[in-house]
Amino acid sequence: MRFLLDPEQRAFADSLNAMLTAADTPSAVRSWSRGEHARGRALWRRVAGAGVFALAVPEAYEGLGLRPIELAVAFVELGRHAVPGPLVETVAAAALLTEPGLAKRLLPALASGEALATAAPAGSYALDGDVATTRLSWDGDGLRLAPGPDGPVRASLDPARRLTRLLPGGELLTAEPPLAHALTWARLATAAQALGVGLALLDRTVEYVGQRTQFGVPIGSFQAVKHQLADAKIALEFARPLVLGAALTMTEADVAAAKVTACEAAYRTARTALQLHGAIGYTAEYDLSLWLTKARALRGTWGGPGECRAAVLDGLSGGARRS
């Protein structure tokens, strides 16, 4: 038992963090929100170039093998930098395409970043269906390659998340897609992304309250302010081991526990961040909004809090496991 990231895993996180810091992600997020995808696509290629999507693709299909821990580590950084696009959905799509014929045909482009995928049950909103080049949906017959987006893009509470429905029909890829397996991968990636969002919100708020003065002193010296941030720190620090632990076991219950806990911690941190920033935090033009709105959106996607808590209890047959 050695429950700590290895030096290579930490170095991978650090290099992604450095790359994304240099990439000016906030302006890429803002143009993506306007439906201008060029900068976001360029960012996507860099993320893919770092091997992020290849972590959900077996080596036989030009991936790096299924490596959920490294994927989780990467998604924390993607969340920390509010990277836009169907990141989780591309991972979910990779996890849906396990049948060898489909894998050979579609996975290499996902691993390399050439393709963006979205994935949703028929009739549900699919993220970025207008820009995704591989659109997967599933209905009673099985998994289909949707022919295109259906109707206009709907705005999300997070402006960077662009919601569409997918056109019904399309090529039937397989009658029995591994839906539970794909949901597990999607929830793990979402949990890690939410953790990164929460960490960014905490960092920015700590910095702000150290600078902003009222009554002649930094507001960060007030106990009422400190205690809110301490609570956010506790929530995030206890979500982190659940995310990494879930990446190790990949059981439905562990991943659902990580998803609900990381998303609730991020959301709680978002509320704290907004409160402590005051009115400036309540504006779209201030960059904090990029993380504030994402924390709320991630909470509901790929299984909301109630659904995940139910999955935790369903996954425990004979009492809670001890090790």
Next chain:
Amino acid sequence: MDLDFTPGQEAFRAEARAWLRAHVPASPLPSLETEEGFAAHRVWEAQLAADRWSVVSWPEEYGGRGVDLVRWLVFEEEYYAAGAPGRVGQNGINLLAPTLFDHGTREQRARVLPEMATGEVVWAQAWSEPEAGSDLASLTSRAVRTDGGWLLSGQKTWSSRAAFADRAFGLFRSEPDTPRPQQGLTYLMFDLRAPGVTVRPIGRLDGRPAFAELFLDEVFVPDEDVIGEPGQGWRVAMSTAGNERGLTLRSPGRFLAAADRLLNLWREQGSSEALRDRVADAVIGARAYQLFTYANASRFLDGESIGPESSLNKVFWSEYDIALHETALELLGEDGELADTDWAEGYVFSLAGPIYAGTNEIQRDIIAERLLGLPKGRR
């Protein structure tokens, strides 16, 4: 990174499990906050010690098995999963013993630790004073030099286990006029039955004497019961407060077992839809605490120290413990009001968590200032 236990660790788990299965009392012992229960728990400690299960992480010469933190965590998981009794010796084992390992003399360790391990001597902690709670440095009880030792005078309060315990340890002011309140303190062990000691038990919320006031009137303590250098008591006490204690004060095993019991209760009571989310949160919280502790244990075994991070633990488990027990009491319906159940006893115990060992307000200040780097300010 892995969560796999080695074959040796698994064998240790199996050995502990088998021993516990054979020895854990079939019916619960009386509350350890009663005279009768205290005695029964002492017998249990002796039984543990007879087969070297009372202090598994200590060196063998003092009655332990010399196992590392991972095996200690494994033992704790098995211990609580087996429904074994609460540990009456925990003040000594968790608070005094680590200090003796770091700062005690060889003679002190040889004299104090074996009888602590067997429960023959049960220790009470004597930190707080009427005017010194979380602000421990403001304490005023005195240690005055005398021939061959010290004379202790003053008042200690909220002294856990002191109603029935044998000895106590705490800090005393040995130099009255120092520039900073943390200076001039001496760490001493003393006998609760020595001349000059008056113990006044205090009933906690349920009336049971879980702690006591100690009145000290020129109580003689020989030099060999000073831990570390006289005047350096603060440094001695603090050096062991954050580090391993952050891992061992409350083990995840206890909460994993409690969450398990809660889950069973929930199922027995018809899997209430209304309380489903809170039961799930209890299960998730125990797992989070287990994994958080595994990460800290891994860091510790890598040679890293764990300082202010232990404040994260303290706030987490103390609030978790209350939430878990409140959920249990709600599940019990009208029986949740009854005082003589294990859940009620656990609930009353949990209510103290955010208050002792440094209040949660102080812990949050530590997190904000020392982990997040926020400016110090008026409290």
